[in-house]
Amino acid sequence: MxxxxxxxxxxxxxxxxxxxxxxxxxxxxxxxxxxxxxxxxIIDPDTGNGDLNRTKDILKxxxxxxxxxxxxxxxxxxxxxxVNELTNKSPVVNSDYFQFNLDNVNQSTFGQYIGFNSLxxxxxxxxxxxxxxxxxxxxxxxxxxxxxxxxxxPNMGATVLNQFTDSKDFKKFGQTFVNGDxxxxxxxxxxxxxxxxxxxxxxxxxxNTNIPNIAKIKVSxxxxxxxxxxxxxxxxxxxxxxxxxxxxxxxIDYYNRTIIEQNKINSxxxxxxxxxxxxxxxxxxxxxxxxNAHFLEMAGALAIFDFCENINKSTNQTEVKEFGIxxxxxxxxxxxxxxxxxxxxxxxxxxxxxxxxxxxxGLPKALNTSRWTKSNIKFVKETENSFLDxxxxxxxxxxxxxxxxxxxxxxxxxxxxDNKPAFSPYYKINWGDxxxxxxxxxxxxxKKSFQPIDIENCKLITDINYxxxxxxxxxxxxxxxxxxxENVLKKHNLLKQEKDV
Amino acid sequence: xxxxxxxxxxxxxxxxxxxxxxxxxxxxxxxxxxxxGVSFILIPLILWFxxxxxxxxxxxxxxxxxxxxxITSLFVAVITLVIANNEIFISNNxxxxxxxxxxxSGYKQFAESLPLKYASINxxxxxxVGFIYSLILKQFSKxxxxxxx
Numbered sequence: 001m002x003x004x005x006x007x008x009x010x011x012x013x014x015x016x017x018x019x020x021x022x023x024x025x026x027x028x029x030x031x032x033x034x035x036x037x038x039x040x041x042i043i044d045p046d047t048g049n050g051d052l053n054r055t056k057d058i059l060k061x062x063x064x065x066x067x068x069x070x071x072x073x074x075x076x077x078x079x080x081x082x083v084n085e086l087t088n089k090s091p092v093v094n095s096d097y098f099q100f101n102l103d104n105v106n107q108s109t110f111g112q113y114i115g116f117n118s119l120x121x122x123x124x125x126x127x128x129x130x131x132x133x134x135x136x137x138x139x140x141x142x143x144x145x146x147x148x149x150x151x152x153x154p155n156m157g158a159t160v161l162n163q164f165t166d167s168k169d170f171k172k173f174g175q176t177f178v179n180g181d182x183x184x185x186x187x188x189x190x191x192x193x194x195x196x197x198x199x200x201x202x203x204x205x206x207x208n209t210n211i212p213n214i215a216k217i218k219v220s221x222x223x224x225x226x227x228x229x230x231x232x233x234x235x236x237x238x239x240x241x242x243x244x245x246x247x248x249x250x251x252i253d254y255y256n257r258t259i260i261e262q263n264k265i266n267s268x269x270x271x272x273x274x275x276x277x278x279x280x281x282x283x284x285x286x287x288x289x290x291x292n293a294h295f296l297e298m299a300g301a302l303a304i305f306d307f308c309e310n311i312n313k314s315t316n317q318t319e320v321k322e323f324g325i326x327x328x329x330x331x332x333x334x335x336x337x338x339x340x341x342x343x344x345x346x347x348x349x350x351x352x353x354x355x356x357x358x359x360x361x362g363l364p365k366a367l368n369t370s371r372w373t374k375s376n377i378k379f380v381k382e383t384e385n386s387f388l389d390x391x392x393x394x395x396x397x398x399x400x401x402x403x404x405x406x407x408x409x410x411x412x413x414x415x416x417x418d419n420k421p422a423f424s425p426y427y428k429i430n431w432g433d434x435x436x437x438x439x440x441x442x443x444x445x446x447k448k449s450f451q452p453i454d455i456e457n458c459k460l461i462t463d464i465n466y467x468x469x470x471x472x473x474x475x476x477x478x479x480x481x482x483x484x485x486e487n488v489l490k491k492h493n494l495l496k497q498e499k500d501v
Numbered sequence: 502x503x504x505x506x507x508x509x510x511x512x513x514x515x516x517x518x519x520x521x522x523x524x525x526x527x528x529x530x531x532x533x534x535x536x537x538g539v540s541f542i543l544i545p546l547i548l549w550f551x552x553x554x555x556x557x558x559x560x561x562x563x564x565x566x567x568x569x570x571x572i573t574s575l576f577v578a579v580i581t582l583v584i585a586n587n588e589i590f591i592s593n594n595x596x597x598x599x600x601x602x603x604x605x606s607g608y609k610q611f612a613e614s615l616p617l618k619y620a621s622i623n624x625x626x627x628x629x630v631g632f633i634y635s636l637i638l639k640q641f642s643k644x645x646x647x648x649x650x
Contacts, residue, residue: 365560366559366560369560369561369562370559370560371559371561371643371644371646371647372559374647377646377647377650378650379636379639379640380639380640380646384646451558451559451560454559454560455557455559455644458559458643458644458646459643459644
């Protein structure tokens with residue numbers, strides 16, 4: 001039976017891990033154990049957050065492309081949907097539905113949100129008073145604007161996020177949940193939104209009777225990944241990255257007592273990095289908070305694959321897992337990952353990298369020249385002509401969807417390469433040595449250019465399974481390159497490590 | 502087969518000259534016409550087979566096809582020239598040898614003009630045949646199906 005995986009991404013880290021997941025899924029990675037549909041749910045009061053909006057844009061593009069591929073079997077194979085699409089059975093793609101709305105957080109300060117001004121100053125004559133509240137929240141907390149998040153303050157987050165299970169979106173989530181579905185929660189332990197949101201969300205999933213289908217949700221498989229500090233900030237202000245580690249220790253202790261020891265979660269993954277970390281540009285939130293993609297976020301996405309793969313082995317006891325790599329390196333290549341992770345990502349990522357680089361660098365040489373890009377071949381059967389002609393590559397669908405998504409993909413890889421530790425499995429490539437792209441896997445074959453991809457495309461273009469229709473116009477491109485890059489990888493032995501796995 | 506090829510060169514292209522029948526009889530009897538025919542049929546077939554099924558270059562343009570057509574034609578012409586020279590000037594027909602040796606017969610002068618004529622005819626025929634081959638072979642070619650158009 002096809003199952004669904006609901007992924008809650010809390011805060012900026014949640015968004016960024018979901019972005020990495022979308023990239024891996026676009027590359028053809030897939031969840032095991034019949035998880036056919038992924039429903040990303042982003043919980044972040046910081047609606048203007050750059051990371052959040054970039055992730056929403058990527059998810060929207062993913063859906064738009066996938067919706068226009070007939071039975072995708074490689075790139076974009078996994079289905080991504082919003083809760084709204086599930087409840088309304090609507091095919092309309094709207095990226096706003098990837099985010100759960102929090103009521104009353106727009107344009108209000110934390111003090112206004114909790115009604116601080118309506119509290120009494122006189123503690124002797126009143127049941128509630130401002131002074132007690134001041135013990136829990138600083139003036140800065142009370143005056144803090146909620147539309148940029150909780151600025152690393154979980155004490156604020158815990159109060160505001162406690163209401164999101166009452167929202168319409170959350171009720172819709174409950175309505176769509178069926179037996180066999182599973183939940184995965186992504187959060188960071190050192191910030192504000194994630195650190196506060198994770199235990200709250202888990203508590204509600206395990207027992208809030210106001211949620212529809214709570215009986216099913218309560219006993220469902222739930223996994224989570226918690227990020228320990230993995231970056232620092234270049235400035236100390238309202239958010240001080242020096243405090244990340246202390247905050248993480250306190251939170252771990254709390255999680256240990258209230259979640260792990262009480263077996264509230266089936267699997268919990270910890271991931272972090274100490275020492276060799278990047279100093280990111282300081283931003284409390286909003287559109288300025290747009291951090292470069294980080295290897296650890298992709299590793300977090302791998303935890304989701306691991307969770308689904310091992311879901312049937314899960315016991316009633318919480319399983320705690322940590323992510324590690326084989327070689328402690330400042331520049332991580334595929335060979336530094338453990339064999340399972342290599343097997344999971346090396347081939348799909350390399351295929352998609354080839355695909356996206358080809359469209360940028362290789363296509364101009366082939367367009368309207370190579371047989372697979374020609375739709376006006378004379379004296380042959382009509383079926384021999386290609387759908388992928390100049391007109392297709394000039395179409396708005398190609399430019400706005402495929403090109404835009406691939407731009408995000410290459411940006412994502414480049415950002416991981418620029419970060420610390422760097423994930424840099426590929427060389428910079430040009431047309432002439434395009435197949436020499438995987439570090440440590442230099443090909444010995446004579447043809448190292450993009451030419452073998454064009455050759456494969458020519459051979460495969462007439463495959464009946466790759467035919468586009470007006471409603472599925474990306475079928476040919478996506479399926480063709482899924483197969484042609486696969487053939488090139490095999491024939492040119494581009495991933496010897498992968499072969500050995 | 503001999504009759505068919507002889508008809509092509511002697512009748513269609515009007516090379517027959519009754520004053521020099523020894524040459525044409527020799528070409529007919531010693532399989533010269535067969536070799537001419539095989540040259541313009543088989544050589545283009547092999548070369549166009551290579552073009553459509555062995556040449557794995559995915560960026561082939563019309564001028565590649567045109568170039569190959571010219572190369573094929575020249576190749577066939579050169580081969581025909583060699584065959585014609587051998588068949589006419591190194592034949593086993595003693596009567597023809599004697600005639601070529603006799604300066605008054607005019608045989609030598611006429612014979613010397615023939616190889617180039619046969620080469621030119623075969624060059625032209627290879628172009629026609631090559632074009633037909635192209636239309637047939639492109640149907641099953643994976644890489645060069647779009648050529649010549």
